[in-house]
Amino acid sequence: MATYKRLPVTFVRGEGAWLWDTAGKRYLDAISGIAVCGLGHAHPAVREALCDQAGTLIHTSNLYRIDAQESLGKALTRISWMDRVFFANSGAEANEAAIKLARLYGHQRGIDQPAILVTESSFHGRTLAALSATGNRKVQAGFEPLVQGFVRVPYDDLDAVETAAANRPDLVALLVEPIQGEGGVNVPADDYLPRLRSICDHYGWLLMLDEIQTGMGRTGRMFAYEPAGIRPDVMTLAKGLGNGVPIGACLARGAAAGVLGPGTHGSTFGGNPLACRAAAAVLDTLARDHLVSQAASMGNYLLDGLRRELRDVDGVSAIRGRGLMLGIELDRPCGELVTQALAAGLLINVTAERVIRLLPPLILNPSEADLLLARLAPLVRGFLARAVGP
Ligand SMILES: Cc1ncc(COP(=O)(O)O)c(C=O)c1O
Numbered sequence: 001m002a003t004y005k006r007l008p009v010t011f012v013r014g015e016g017a018w019l020w021d022t023a024g025k026r027y028l029d030a031i032s033g034i035a036v037c038g039l040g041h042a043h044p045a046v047r048e049a050l051c052d053q054a055g056t057l058i059h060t061s062n063l064y065r066i067d068a069q070e071s072l073g074k075a076l077t078r079i080s081w082m083d084r085v086f087f088a089n090s091g092a093e094a095n096e097a098a099i100k101l102a103r104l105y106g107h108q109r110g111i112d113q114p115a116i117l118v119t120e121s122s123f124h125g126r127t128l129a130a131l132s133a134t135g136n137r138k139v140q141a142g143f144e145p146l147v148q149g150f151v152r153v154p155y156d157d158l159d160a161v162e163t164a165a166a167n168r169p170d171l172v173a174l175l176v177e178p179i180q181g182e183g184g185v186n187v188p189a190d191d192y193l194p195r196l197r198s199i200c201d202h203y204g205w206l207l208m209l210d211e212i213q214t215g216m217g218r219t220g221r222m223f224a225y226e227p228a229g230i231r232p233d234v235m236t237l238a239k240g241l242g243n244g245v246p247i248g249a250c251l252a253r254g255a256a257a258g259v260l261g262p263g264t265h266g267s268t269f270g271g272n273p274l275a276c277r278a279a280a281a282v283l284d285t286l287a288r289d290h291l292v293s294q295a296a297s298m299g300n301y302l303l304d305g306l307r308r309e310l311r312d313v314d315g316v317s318a319i320r321g322r323g324l325m326l327g328i329e330l331d332r333p334c335g336e337l338v339t340q341a342l343a344a345g346l347l348i349n350v351t352a353e354r355v356i357r358l359l360p361p362l363i364l365n366p367s368e369a370d371l372l373l374a375r376l377a378p379l380v381r382g383f384l385a386r387a388v389g390p
Contacts, residue, residue, distance in 0.1 A: 007342060014041025017361050017368050019347070030360040030372050031347045033214045035181070035325070038240040038295075039285055040361040046243050049281035058106060059272045068276035071213055075283050079222055081231055083257035086250045087271030089237035091212035092125025094248035097265055098175065098208050098234050101252060103149070105206060105259045106172035111150075114172040117164055117205070119155040121183035121352070124175065132176055135183070155180060156188035158195050165203050173206035173234075174199075178224035181213035184352030185327025187320050194230035200233070204328045208234035208254050209351035212248070212323070216240030217286050217362050220296025220323025244331065247271075286362070295362040299323035301367050302358070309377035315384035317354075324364065328356040328380065337383055346375040356380070 011019040011027075017040050019027045032038060042301070053167060060066060073085045088094045099116065106114025118124075118136040131139050132147035135155075140146055151168055153160035155176075165171065178193060180186040200207040209232040214224035218240060225232060233256040238248035248270075252259070269275070286292055303321060306328060310316045318329040333353045341348045349357045360372065 016040040053277040068273040069271040072276040082251035088248035090132040094236035097250035102173035117174040123182035184355040197230040206233040217292035247275040
C-alpha cells in the first residue's frame, strides 16, 4: 500500500556507516534506518548470531521455554536495573504492552477507567493505542475514534503535570520520551525527569519511559534517563535493540513487574530465538567495543563541529542533542535538504518540518564524522542563503 513517500533510491549493500545504491554510488548513512543500525550495516557479530541461529532453530513459540529469550532477558534486566521484560516485535508493540500494563495496574488499584498522562509532540507508534498516545494530530487524523484514556500536557512543562495531577484522580501512569525524537530532538531541562519521578512517586503513578529511539547507547548513555539519576518503573525499547532485526521490549521494575501475568498479553513472534540472538549480539558488541562511550565522545565532536560551522549562520535557530541523536533546527521548513543531501551522498532526515535530524551509527569514526560535517554544513548554508526567509 502507498503508506510511504519514498526517496528515489534503492540500497543494495551496506558496510559500517556506508550504503551503496543500485548504481554503485556510496552514501554516508547519518540516519541508521532511523536509529536502528547502531552497529552499522552488515556487522559480523549480528551476521554470525543470525546465521548460527537460523541453522539451528528460528522459532518455536511462547508455548515453550526459549533459552535465547531467557538469556537476553537476563542481560537486558541486568544492564537496565529492571526486573522483568516482555518481548514484542516493534516499538509500537512495546508501547502497547506498557499501556496495557498501566491500565491493569490502575484496575488493580481500584480505578475503573485509568488514564495515562502523555505529552504534546511525542511519538509512540502507529498502532491505535500508540497513535492515540502520540502528540501529533497528523498521526491521528482520520483514525478516530481514538483510544480513550490519555491526558495530554505540553512537553517539558512540570506545572502542567502538577495541574493534571491535581485534577485527574484517574491518572495512573505517565508515558514520556526522555528526549523527543520525531517531535524534533527536544531535550528537556535537566530537572524534568527527576521531578517527574517525584511526582509519580507522590501520586503512585508509574513512570514509563519510551526509550525506543533514545535507548541502546544512542544518546551516549545506554539509556537516556541515566544522567537524571532516576529509574523508571517501565521502559520500552526497540529500534537499536536488534540492529535491524525486528524486536521490541517492555521492561518493568518493582510493583510494575508483576502486573502482567499469564494470559494477559502475548505475541506469536515476540522474543523468538532468532530475534533474541541478534539482540544479544548487539548487547555484547556495545559492551565489548565500548560503543556507548564512543557515541558520547563522537556526539560531542559532531555537536562542536556543527556549532563551529553553523552557529552564526542566519536561519539556524538551534543546534542540540545528546550523543549521536542530534538536531539542527532552522527557522523554516527544510524537507528539501534531504534530497539535496542524498545527491551529495549523505543520508539525513528532517523531522517536525524544520529540524534536520542526525542519527549516525554508534560505530561512526572521526574521519566519517568530519566527512558528515563537510557534506552537511555547505548544504545547510547554501539552502539558507537561497531560501526565502520564514
Ligand atoms: C520514541 C518512539 N516510540 C515508538 C516508536 C514506534 O516504533 P515502531 O516504528 O518500531 O513501531 C518510534 C519510532 O519512530 C519512536 O521514535
